[in-house]
Amino acid sequence: MLAHKQDLTHLFVDSGRDWSSKAIHAALDQCGVDLSSLEQELGLKAGSMRNVFYRQCRSYEKIIANRIGVSPSIIWPSRYSDRVA
Template identity: 60%
Template sequence: MPQPKQDLTDLFVDLGQDWPSDAIIRALKRKGLKLRDIEKELGLKENSIRNAFYRSCPGYESAIAEKIGLSPDVIWPSRYPSEQRLTA
């Protein structure tokens, strides 16, 4: 019987908290990508996409999240308030 895969996300990120930049870089690396690959695809100057690590940049956040395979609100929950947080 195959063993279920463990979800070890909580070892690298705190649920409900924005992901640290190194966790984002690691997630991209697992997909075989670098930030520079996304910058080239979007026609951006080198290191410009790193702005998403420090301030709200919805376009950059969406591009990064898409490559990881998640929605931006999972990676940056503080920037995308959910309905539950608004009523709590």
């Protein structure tokens, strides 16, 4: 009998706030992938996708969000805010 993977993101993700790097890593792990394998798959330099944790990188954000199965605005709401300063 196969055990189903549970969605436990609600335990470490605050709604309306950017996900922590640990939450992103955990969500990717739940999908059976990590940043290193994504980089290899896409032909990127090792460690390049880590930039997404420190600054806005729309292309990497989209790749990660697609793998997790959510919109980038769910993971990084502060980066996709419609508010005008």
